Amino acid sequence: MTDPICPLCDRPIPDGGGSLHHLIPKLKGGKGGPTVLLHQICHKEIHATLSEADLARDYSNVEALRNHPRLAKFIAWVGKRPPGFRSKVPGGRRKR
Template sequence: MGRRERRWRDDDPATHGPAVPAAVICPLCERRIPPHSRQSRHHLTPKLKGGTHGGTVQLHQICHSAIHARYSEAEIARRLADVASLRDDPEIARFLAWVRTKPDDFHAATRLTRSRRDAKRQPR
């Protein structure tokens, strides 16, 4: 193949730039995750409770933070170890209704809920 042919091939990344990554959809809020926005992998069963790398989903960072701000690792492992049960949870459902009104790349700091914060303060 000559130089000119190579230069104009449709599948040549040198002439068309890097491939555009496919859109990733957050399985929790069902909004698109832009390639350069804050995102993270959530272990459906926390690693501390026996989860593995194979049981993860890609989420917006704000969605991931919302889960861990509301629930302990033990509670996530016990009753929230799949996307459907997370969506059905009343507190997460309220968060999802709010975050779905935001742009795809929206991020805000997430604080522990009052009940989680109080539980951490109590001596064991």
């Protein structure tokens, strides 16, 4: 069986390296809604970049996420890392 592919960065997700992302945040009505399996590092970057309100309003699909300027830069950077790469920097960097 092959590893699933992260829809954000298009790299394989090694066993145990995935994280389920609700396309519409649970707190904004997305409980039970569509989800995608992402790398943990990709999932963390989404939530470090965008608020729950931004995600619900403007970024409720993978294409919109990929087109966000900061996430596009992140995707270009992380795409050069091996599939199991994890950041060693703790904490989020969301700008408010």
